[in-house]
Amino acid sequence: MSRPAGNPSYAAELGAAKKAVALAARLCQTVQQEIVQSDIQSKADKTPVTVADYGSQVLVSVVLNMEVTSGSFSMVAEEDSEDLRKDGAEEILERITDLVNKTLAEDGSYNLLLSKEAILSAIDTGKSEGGPSGRHWVLDPIDGTKGFVRGGQYAIALALLDEGRVVLGVLGCPNLPFTSVSNLSGSSSGNQTGALFSAAIGCGAEVQSLDGSPPQKISVCTIDNPANASFFESYEGAHSMRDFTGCVAEKLGVQAPPVRIDSQAKYGALARGDGAIYWRFPHEGYRETVWDHAAGSIVVTEAGGVVKDASGNDLDFSKGRYLDRDTGIIATNKQLMPSVLKSVQEAIKEKKQASSPL
Ligand SMILES: Nc1ncnc2c1ncn2[C@@H]1O[C@H](COP(=O)(O)O)[C@@H](O)[C@H]1OP(=O)(O)O
Ligand SMILES: [Mg+2]
Ligand SMILES: [Mg+2]
Numbered sequence: 001m002s003r004p005a006g007n008p009s010y011a012a013e014l015g016a017a018k019k020a021v022a023l024a025a026r027l028c029q030t031v032q033q034e035i036v037q038s039d040i041q042s043k044a045d046k047t048p049v050t051v052a053d054y055g056s057q058v059l060v061s062v063v064l065n066m067e068v069t070s071g072s073f074s075m076v077a078e079e080d081s082e083d084l085r086k087d088g089a090e091e092i093l094e095r096i097t098d099l100v101n102k103t104l105a106e107d108g109s110y111n112l113l114l115s116k117e118a119i120l121s122a123i124d125t126g127k128s129e130g131g132p133s134g135r136h137w138v139l140d141p142i143d144g145t146k147g148f149v150r151g152g153q154y155a156i157a158l159a160l161l162d163e164g165r166v167v168l169g170v171l172g173c174p175n176l177p178f179t180s181v182s183n184l185s186g187s188s189s190g191n192q193t194g195a196l197f198s199a200a201i202g203c204g205a206e207v208q209s210l211d212g213s214p215p216q217k218i219s220v221c222t223i224d225n226p227a228n229a230s231f232f233e234s235y236e237g238a239h240s241m242r243d244f245t246g247c248v249a250e251k252l253g254v255q256a257p258p259v260r261i262d263s264q265a266k267y268g269a270l271a272r273g274d275g276a277i278y279w280r281f282p283h284e285g286y287r288e289t290v291w292d293h294a295a296g297s298i299v300v301t302e303a304g305g306v307v308k309d310a311s312g313n314d315l316d317f318s319k320g321r322y323l324d325r326d327t328g329i330i331a332t333n334k335q336l337m338p339s340v341l342k343s344v345q346e347a348i349k350e351k352k353q354a355s356s357p358l
């Protein structure tokens with residue numbers, strides 16, 4: 001896809017976003033290496049959050065504010081400071097403050113020492129509602145917190161919305177093999193780990209190492225026969241209906257077993273052709289948020305792929321903090337999308353018939 005004439009290139013914003021994600025990834029790596037029980041808290045919705053989720057959100061906010069000085073700043077991000085302001089949270093706030101200040105000092109780009117109050121305010125810069133007008137950063141400071149805590153895959157996912165559409169995305173995946181997820185099992189131990197995926201609208205998608213190797217262009221695979229396709233899905237069984245996806249895979253004629261990975265790392269792996277399909281069918285009632293798909297979806301579309309909901313519609317990121325979409329999300333290449341959608345729609349119809357009373 002070429003960039004329409006007159007469109008901004010977003011080069012400065014992309015540079016800032018990469019810097020923000022790489023710095024946040026450093027903090028996350030430090031925490032994951034030596035995570036202790038007190039680093040992990042449970043949110044009101046019973047999902048986990050760690051000092052690294054908060055620290056990552058602070059660092060991204062700080063770097064973006066330092067690097068992008070034009071225009072007003074708006075960010076839609078997953079975490080907020082409410083739980084950290086409660087009695088009993090002093091220790092965890094202290095730990096986050098130390099982690100952030102240490103990471104900033106080691107990096108050395110900014111001469112900053114944040115107070116606890118500044119940490120809380122930086123977290124709350126992510127409270128924007130987003131929407132169809134203006135520019136909004138969209139951040140998941142750790143996508144796949146369960147994977148992060150388990151020592152598995154996770155991603156720092158940052159995107160920019162401009163007038164309701166995603167115009168750039170960066171995915172930091174510190175535990176993803178640099179070359180291919182076929183190395184996930186650790187069979188080739190000498191392989192470099194960590195990948196930074198990025199894309200700007202009309203400019204293609206790239207990958208580089210987290211410590212700043214030169215970026216290289218990536219593209220989705222060219223497989224057109226579903227029998228040769230492999231698919232990614234959530235590692236966590238509760239995040240996607242596996243009996244349903246098993247049924248879709250059978251209809252499609254997919255023969256390879258699913259590759260299960262936590263987080264938006266799946267979008268990155270798909271974008272460089274490690275697999276052919278990523279699908280996600282959450283249980284009824286689960287509302288998808290924009291930060292879980294904004295960065296990943298532009299990395300895939302700029303790598304030549306397509307991302308749709310189960311009805312074949314594009315994802316709409318302009319509706320606020322939640323994603324407006326019909327059942328399920330599918331990402332694959334242009335060749336496979338029609339047959340994947342057909343199988344998904346057939347499987348949905350059968351599921352409805354099976355559950356409706358005679
Ligand atoms: N019940 C749920 N169903 C679907 N997704 C969920 C559920 N609970 C949390 N998530 C989100 O699913 C994503 C995990 O990715 P995946 O399932 O692809 O591995 C994360 O965005 C996670 O949020 P979080 O960012 O808090 O980890
Ligand atoms: Mg979470
Ligand atoms: Mg998430």
Ligand SMILES: [Mg+2]
Pocket residue numbers: 053078140141142143144145
């Ligand atoms: Mg998260």
